[in-house]
Amino acid sequence: NAGVTQTPKFRVLKTGQSMTLLCAQDMNHEYMYWYRQDPGMGLRLIHYSVGEGTTAKGEVPDGYNVSRLKKQNFLLGLESAAPSQTSVYFCASSPGLAGAHTQYFGPGTRLTVL
């Protein structure tokens, strides 16, 4: 049982390039989330999903898109990367309504945009 995994672990992009971060969970959780963590700050919610085929915006969604085509996967896309998107990105998942409020996090992806 791997829990929540994220691919890749590290990535360096040039301004304007695009990329997709993959999050996968094997716990059959309904809900999935993408957060970013910046130095000296806590995590902030980018987008989330309450089920396969559904996504919604969080606190800081600008510059990102997401998709949840399969229940176990949640993709975060950067269409045109900017230096302000340099951050550590965490994916999380939580169960259905019973115990829904506890989120379990992946190991993070460190992204640098030059």
Added chain:
Amino acid sequence: AQKVTQAQTEISVVEKEDVTLDCVYETRDTTYYLFWYKQPPSGELVFLIRRNSFDEQNEISGRYSWNFQKSTSSFNFTITASQVVDSAVYFCALSEVVQTGANNLFFGTGTRLTVIP
């Protein structure tokens, strides 16, 4: 809006000392959840505890204990007899329901704990 304040940016203790990490929160919700997460040097976020707003009982788990007081909007975390492996950044978080069953977690800025051998 939800807000979590962890006023202690960094704390250093000598091994075997007790240490308390403070967390103060703000919310207008009557139902909410509070969390503590640990982020060790390896970078992952490890869930430690969840507490709902209706349950003010303190909780103890081994060397860890949590004190939840609604009257002061605080959810403090104490490590007894600290060990080097406790060295990490600890985050307090407060939930906001965004849709039924789904929550946004508002995180504090974290407290970096260093346990000196």
